[in-house]
Amino acid sequence: MEKVRCAVLGATGVVGQNFLRLLVDHPYFELAAICASDMRIGQSLKSAKEQIDGGIPKAFADIIFDPIDVGVLVDKKIKIAFSALPADVAKNVEKEAAKQGIKIFSNAGAYRMDKDVPILIPEINHAHLDIVKQQDTPGYIVTNANCTTTGLTMALLPILPFGIRKMVVASYQAISGAGYPGLPALDIFGNVIPYIQNEEPKLRRETTKICGTFQNGAIVPADWEVYAHCIRVQTVIGHLISVHIELDSQPTREEVKQAIVNYTSPPEVAGLPTAPEQTILFSEEPDRPQPRYDVLLGAPERARGMAIFIGRLEVERNIIRFVTLSNNLVRGAAGGSVLNAELAYRKGLL
Structure with a gap:
């Protein structure tokens, strides 16, 4: 063809x-x-x-x-x-x-x-x-x-069936997200900047639109509450997000873990050339994910950087907490x- x-x-x-x-x-x-x-x-x-x-x-x-x-x-x-x-x-x-x-x-x-x-x-x-x-x-x-919204919303994929009520997130965003040549060295070297202009309202608006339903020819945004702090850190590639979600239900930790581990892409997406064979990776290691090691995940070769990584999973009553990492230049751009x-x-x- x-x-x-x-x-x-x-x-x-x-x-x-x-x-x-x-x-x-x-x-x-x-x-x-x-x-x-x-x-x-x-x-x-x-x-x-x-x-x-x-x-x-x-x-x-x-x-x-x-x-x-x-x-x-x-x-x-x-x-x-x-x-x-x-x-x-x-x-x-x-x-x-x-x-x-x-x-x-x-x-x-x-x-x-x-x-x-x-x-x-x-x-x-x-x-x-x-x-x-x-x-x-x-x-x-x-x-x-x-790019930040992308990493967050993808991490929600296995969580959606449990019913989301409210989210509180903090993102730790690589300097490459600011574009080239990036931030002045004296501003970011050895530093953390707790504000990125316009990032927090974008994350809130985009998340609810992306996760909304398509009804009668219109996109109806999800009715969740989303609260965010977006922070610039001295990492080159990779946006790390700490996520706290209040659910409508009370799943066990094992149920949430299995939902993450067993997640598969919908048939409409599976097999596309740039789609990763495994969209979400999960680890029980206490210190993962890390941008240094986990920012280029995804197979086949064309899909490197297209997978996301979830770790630090905690579940208590109707509250889920985890950390997720995505490649802001590949999956996020x-x-x-x-x-x-x-x-x-x-x-x-x-």
């Missing part, structure tokens, strides 16, 4: 380069354009600063940068675009591209809370993808969640968007 022509918008940053890595030899998608700021126009990808382990993919090293221009995408017959653009740039570019029939899979937050735009995490809310049919453009926009596009491909929406 002929592959779908795709572009990466914002290809020089760490998220953009992770998009490129995930698109090497992809069974569904063919990279046909890379777009970056005007200062890059006419240069090849290999001229960009390497921002990820393994460097710039050799298969794409000689591709020449195009401008971030919807007309260029149309001329190159691009069908889908993966967006790693800043939100202020994405606001104009993504909507204009959708008007031209291009399907946008975005890491940006510009449209996440629009009523007809899904915040898609396929294992949780694959049904939400159908709401793109209500967007008033020939193309459409699909977003993934904020580029990998999440690629998985969303794979789901759209499987559902015939490309």
Whole structure:
């Protein structure tokens, strides 16, 4: 079957380069354009600063940068675009591209809370993808969640059947979540910063939208209470979250553990190229998960960084407490968007 022509918008940053890595030899998608700021126009990808382990993919090293221009995408017959653009740039570019029939899979937050735009995490809310049919453009926009929200909501997957009433969370977020070049060294070196601008309200809003139901053509947010503190720590990759959940029921610890250990992805997601064979890993070790050891979990190779890790599980009456870790650059960014596009491909929406 002929592959779908795709572009990466914002290809020089760490998220953009992770998009490129995930698109090497992809069974569904063919990279046909890379777009970056005007200062890059006419240069090849290999001229960009390497921002990820393994460097710039050799298969794409000689591709020449195009401008971030919807007309260029149309001329190159691009069908889908993966967006790693800043939100202020994405606001104009993504909507204009959708008007031209291009399907946008975005890491940006510009449209996440629009009523007809899904915040898609396929294992949780694959049904939400159908709401793109209500967007008033020939193309459409699909977003993934904020990287912290992604790790939290995925950890809720095996907990949902017990009924969630309220959550209190504290996230310990890697400096890579702030983008390159990140925070000034004198601010973060040997330090912890107990505030990340806009992060806490985003986590609250996005979590309830993602975990909401799709009824009568609309996404109805979950009616949970969500309280959060988001903290920046001196870790390079990986967001660690301490989670406290008040349930509607009173399961035993063993029941909760078995729900986590036995969780399997829904058939709509299982077998997609970037979906991990085991979505959630669990450990009884008292000092896991840790970003140093557990941030690149997931198999096969294409799915490295797509699995999450849960540990420190405690259950008392109707209260569950645990710690979860996710890769903010892969599952929480580029990998999440690629998985969303794979789901759209499987559902015939490309």
